[in-house]
Amino acid sequence: MRLPCPICGDRDRREFYYQGHATMLNRPSADAGTATWDDYLHNRENPAGETRDLWHHEAGCGAWIVVTRNTVTHEVSGAVLAEKAKT
Amino acid sequence: MGYSGFKVIKEGLFGQKGWKPVWRNPDPKPEYDVIVIGGGGHGLSTAYYLAKEHGITNVAVLEKGYLGGGNVGRNTTIVRANYMLPGNSEFYSHSLKLWEGMEQDLNYNTMMSQRGVMMLCHSDGQRDYFARRGNSMVNQGDDAELLTPEQVRAEAPMIDFDNVRFPIYGGLMHRRGGTARHDAVAWGYARGADQCGVDLIQNCEVTGIDIEGGVVRGVQTSRGAIRAKKVAIVVAGRSSQVAAMAGMRLPIESHVLQAFVSEGLKPILPSVISFGMGHFYISQSDKGGLVFGGDLDFYASYAARGNLPMKEHVMEAAMTLMPSIGKARVLRSWGGIMDMSPDGSPIIDKTETEGLFLNCGWCYGGFKAVPGSGYSYAHLIAKGEHHAPAARFRLDRFRTGVGLMDEEGTGAQHNLH
């Protein structure tokens, strides 16, 4: 599997560290309460199909990127820098 | 139909014509006392123990494919009770005792072979950790022996003892551990449940869970609606999809785990052996194939097949541990969908919906749990109370932070197990 780093181009999967679903970017406020924090930290939609997940190009440019990918076919359809994905 | 040595000889003499199908293939009834969703190892053992231990026989197991087509037929068949933390320790201890009586109980040859599970260590720190882990196993009432390098060599002479980078400092041997025939375990429980009157319904995908006023009423399936007083989810890698039918979001991420088997060889491996550097483990099947595997591919996946980097890692670890393996040809590799929980430990619990139960989070280690999980889940479903050996497998431990069972000590976070 190759991931399309927006800075470096298509790179081997081994250059990246997998963090998990891009929901990690939607960090709740500190006082959001236990249920919200529990949901953020642990619960996942865990889709069978298209997903967006967060990878770190640790053996490359060091960017955090959000990859759009299909969990059933392993097809990778694109990636953006995490700083741009976070809205 | 009971099995015996006499029956095998008789059938051999008369052309094997007397064997009958092992379970019925019934159509679903309109209503059951309990519906078990998922015909894997855990679903089948749950149904069996509901009938046998609790006399609840108006039960259906609904399986979207065929019985045993999921992870129960894809694993590397290792059975052990060598966990360290409270919660896991008592649960796997109970499960191993059920394994030891399973063949007699089911009247079915599951090829349970207590050939031992030997974990190797390669540093002082690892050896100290094994000493501690072995002590916890012994405290739990299970067996553990700390082996010297000479004792490891006597057990497994084909390992490379001259490796300067990863020298062998010893091993932790768990002699009551071993392997079993995975398909036979599914078939044995299926047959046992069927003989008690449980309906095993294949090609029946659950597509919805009916809930009225917070109480479960039944399920929608590809073969129509079926009512039930209680519904028990136990679908491994598909847990998130099925729980979503009841409006739940689970602390589960599905990942792919791969395994490999070589051509058949003469016996060279006495026990299951795990390499302590990198993630690699190996055993030899009764047919002679070397069965081995490593770590997850480490990204969410439902593909049931893996990628090349992990294959390469596993092969490298194999060559490091026992270079002689390089002469063997790999016959097949495959993958399964693992229901990974944040702390790497399972969940057997009630849900907020009355009558709806949840069993998931077995990660890459749920084969050894097949008897124990079914036994404890059946207890919870039948009595509404947690069974003591599985009482810590609570869903709310992630929210409260109380009772997390993080064997690896890396943190209760999704990408760390």
Ligand SMILES: Cc1cc2nc3c(=O)[nH]c(=O)nc-3n(C[C@H](O)[C@H](O)[C@H](O)COP(=O)(O)OP(=O)(O)OC[C@H]3O[C@@H](n4cnc5c(N)ncnc54)[C@H](O)[C@@H]3O)c2cc1C
């Ligand atoms: C490569 C590999 C190696 C492994 N090695 C080991 C090992 O050595 N030791 C060990 O202890 N564990 C091991 N495991 C883990 C173990 O196999 C699993 O944890 C365990 O089998 C999961 O429980 P199960 O048998 O009930 O799952 P499954 O067999 O996957 O059963 C779940 C069933 O639910 C069905 N289902 C899903 N959705 C629906 C629906 N909507 N309606 C109806 N049915 C549905 C599926 O079709 C499936 O048959 C390994 C797993 C893999 C993949």
Ligand SMILES: [Zn+2]
């Ligand atoms: Zn990059």
